Amino acid sequence: xxxxxxxxxxxDFRRLHSYPLxxxxxxxxxxxxxxxxxxxxxxxxxxxxxxxxxxxxxxxMDKKFGASWHTIVGEGFGFEITHETKxxxxxxxxxxxAICVWKCS
Amino acid sequence: xxxxxxxxxxxxxxxxxxxxxxIIKGRQKPREEDDMTVDEYGEDYVHGRTxxxxxDQLDLTETELKEEFTRxxxxxxxxxxxxxVRFNFKERSYKQTSHVEQIAIHFALDGxxxxxxxxxxxxxxxxxxxxxxxxxxxxSEAGEEEAGDGEEGEKEEAAEAPPPKKExxxxxxxxxxxxxxxxxxxxxxxxxxTEPPPRANFSSTANQWEIYDAYYEDLQKQxxxxxxxxxxxxxxxxxxxxxxxxxxxxxxxxxxxRVTKASKIVxxxxxxxxxxxxxxxxSYFEDASDEFRDQEGTLLPLWKFSYDKAKRLAVTSLCWNPxxxxxxxxxxxxxxxTKQGRGMLLFYSLKNPSYPEFIYSxxxxxxxxxxxxxxxxxxxxxxxxxxxxxxNVKDKRAGPVYKSTAKSGKHTDPVWQVKWQKDDLDNNLNFxxxxxxxxxxxxxxxxxxxxxxxxxxxxxxDVPAEGPDGTQLQLLGCGTSxxxxxxxxxxxxxxxxxxxxHKCSKAYSSQFLDTIDAHHMSVDAVRWNPFHPDIFISCxxxxxxxxxxxxxxxxxxxxxxxxxxxxxVAWAPYSSTIxxxxxxxxxxxxxxxxxxxxxxxxxxxxxxxxxxxxxxxxFNPAHMIVVVGDERGYVTSLKLxxxxxxxxxxxxGEESQGxxxxxxxxxxxxxxxxxxxxxxxxxx
Numbered sequence: 071x072x073x074x075x076x077x078x079x080x081x082d083f084r085r086l087h088s089y090p091l092x093x094x095x096x097x098x099x100x101x102x103x104x105x106x107x108x109x110x111x112x113x114x115x116x117x118x119x120x121x122x123x124x125x126x127x128x129x130x131m132d133k134k135f136g137a138s139w140h141t142i143v144g145e146g147f148g149f150e151i152t153h154e155t156k157x158x159x160x161x162x163x164x165x166x167x168a169i170c171v172w173k174c175s
Numbered sequence: 176x177x178x179x180x181x182x183x184x185x186x187x188x189x190x191x192x193x194x195x196x197x198i199i200k201g202r203q204k205p206r207e208e209d210d211m212t213v214d215e216y217g218e219d220y221v222h223g224r225t226x227x228x229x230x231d232q233l234d235l236t237e238t239e240l241k242e243e244f245t246r247x248x249x250x251x252x253x254x255x256x257x258x259x260v261r262f263n264f265k266e267r268s269y270k271q272t273s274h275v276e277q278i279a280i281h282f283a284l285d286g287x288x289x290x291x292x293x294x295x296x297x298x299x300x301x302x303x304x305x306x307x308x309x310x311x312x313x314x315s316e317a318g319e320e321e322a323g324d325g326e327e328g329e330k331e332e333a334a335e336a337p338p339p340k341k342e343x344x345x346x347x348x349x350x351x352x353x354x355x356x357x358x359x360x361x362x363x364x365x366x367x368x369t370e371p372p373p374r375a376n377f378s379s380t381a382n383q384w385e386i387y388d389a390y391y392e393d394l395q396k397q398x399x400x401x402x403x404x405x406x407x408x409x410x411x412x413x414x415x416x417x418x419x420x421x422x423x424x425x426x427x428x429x430x431x432x433r434v435t436k437a438s439k440i441v442x443x444x445x446x447x448x449x450x451x452x453x454x455x456x457x458s459y460f461e462d463a464s465d466e467f468r469d470q471e472g473t474l475l476p477l478w479k480f481s482y483d484k485a486k487r488l489a490v491t492s493l494c495w496n497p498x499x500x501x502x503x504x505x506x507x508x509x510x511x512x513t514k515q516g517r518g519m520l521l522f523y524s525l526k527n528p529s530y531p532e533f534i535y536s537x538x539x540x541x542x543x544x545x546x547x548x549x550x551x552x553x554x555x556x557x558x559x560x561x562x563x564x565x566x567n568v569k570d571k572r573a574g575p576v577y578k579s580t581a582k583s584g585k586h587t588d589p590v591w592q593v594k595w596q597k598d599d600l601d602n603n604l605n606f607x608x609x610x611x612x613x614x615x616x617x618x619x620x621x622x623x624x625x626x627x628x629x630x631x632x633x634x635x636x637d638v639p640a641e642g643p644d645g646t647q648l649q650l651l652g653c654g655t656s657x658x659x660x661x662x663x664x665x666x667x668x669x670x671x672x673x674x675x676x677h678k679c680s681k682a683y684s685s686q687f688l689d690t691i692d693a694h695h696m697s698v699d700a701v702r703w704n705p706f707h708p709d710i711f712i713s714c715x716x717x718x719x720x721x722x723x724x725x726x727x728x729x730x731x732x733x734x735x736x737x738x739x740x741x742x743x744v745a746w747a748p749y750s751s752t753i754x755x756x757x758x759x760x761x762x763x764x765x766x767x768x769x770x771x772x773x774x775x776x777x778x779x780x781x782x783x784x785x786x787x788x789x790x791x792x793x794f795n796p797a798h799m800i801v802v803v804g805d806e807r808g809y810v811t812s813l814k815l816x817x818x819x820x821x822x823x824x825x826x827x828g829e830e831s832q833g834x835x836x837x838x839x840x841x842x843x844x845x846x847x848x849x850x851x852x853x854x855x856x857x858x859x
Contacts, residue, residue: 096375147380153377158377168385168386
């Protein structure tokens, strides 16, 4: 019985936590929306390969907002970075993925 | 210019060969004819003439003629010196030079003719090039030449055969090359360094439990928000939305909206400086001459408000904001049936007379407005097309928040007055409107729509008119104004275009409590006295203002004839006996019944151009000023002089603050008691 509820919870958690959740950002609205959508697309496209997802995000951000973007995609990591203001996005996605995108040249 | 060789050489050359003897003859008498021109002389030189003896010639005999004189001509120059000595450096002594120049040149003339075969002629021909050759050909065609000339022409052509060398012809004697150096500008160094883009540090840790917690928190927040939105009523939702919008705007906008507040402050400061004298008058000026005039007063014009886009749009309504006493709204439209068009709703502040605080443009003319007494940001508006709407100043949208449509029971004729009511039993906001289609309608703001309910239809008492096919038509009166009793909640008055004033109750929709034949023309305004519960005032286009006691319906307490159609009348908020009326001849009349029951204390023209009609007047609830609107779209604020705001002196010991309602009512009653006739009182 207990396991069943746990399972249900886990399932619920999966379903409920699938949306992108922004933890920290100082981007302007337009940029934020675009960056967020890009991260979601990349993570969905390369759901098994974080490196490719990060590469895709970085390259697309470079194209759209100018060079020297950096991206981390992973399930667990710590970081301390220096970024240009108005150019950072730290978000969670899919319940188990963390993505950090920032610009620093 | 060099001579043209072929001509010059050929012409005289040929004649020289032909007639040599004539030249010799001619030479004997060259200068005897003075009147000859050079050309004639030349011709004469060629042809010669017969001998003519001069008059003074000596006549000599034969022997004398035959006598011989021997003359020896030597080549020595008689004028040349024979004894020239020069210093000889070799022998160191002066020595006579043996050689003396014997040639004396008496006349020299450089000819301008060349021989055509000479070197110089060839060179010139080569330089002149083809042009010469062509003229040569032209001459040969003329056929005047001899055979020899023809041969020469061929020769010349042969000589010309090598292509002519083009050389720039320079003046060889006075030619110099020039060069100059321009000034070199001094070099200067200049450099700038840009500030690097601002940077910030950020650090965090991402792992599974952090992510889980974040999502969990967010979900809980969302659920809470959901609960909240369920609870709050409909129109507050709107506020939330606008707040969200505002937040979004604030974060994104880099434009001028960020300095809105600062720029507004600066604008007001500038205006304060510009209109400093008016502001001083507003606060401190009191007409000193009032002390010497007992029954007269004056109005001091203060600021004048206008807005370019609202010019020539008549001021159709005025309303002071109940919360911010410096703020008032004006509705703009047109009273002219033939000139209907757009309308405007403007908000002016006394602190900024140069530009409206808020501007709303409407498709149809605004005919009336009212500001909600407890929510001063809500304004209900009646339009010429019969619709009513509600504007929310807090809401950033450009149009009304609510608007009635043809489907939702809008009026079929212009709406002449709107008035906010107390919230109904469900705490919904609601207001009333009156229109010339004969209906008084109550509008309730429910969620995002206006719910309407007919309160009363203004039926005409007369027998129903017969339609063309025998049906009976119930005629409806045209409502033009109304006012609600200050104390008795259900009681209200409606003025009509027929000149009647109906006393109505919100409870009965089919019957009037009372009908007064008040005026001969349409009733423009009707207003309850703010102090006395029985008294109201009405004005009409029949030039009169009348004061009524609603218990005495057959007779007006006072009637004033103002000699022009009266557009509006308003009670003063500080005294029960003072009221102001505006007329179509551009005058404002201020009465104080306590001082003069027959004439106005002040009758003053306040329009710049004659023939401008004044349309509305409104007292400021706190300050001693009135605003009047005219049909050209101008609003003028006027300060009442001390005589126009006399209130009874308070006895010692009484509270000096506030207006004593009892005193005000007693004051009015005292005046009315003189005119009331108890017999006329309605039987109850």
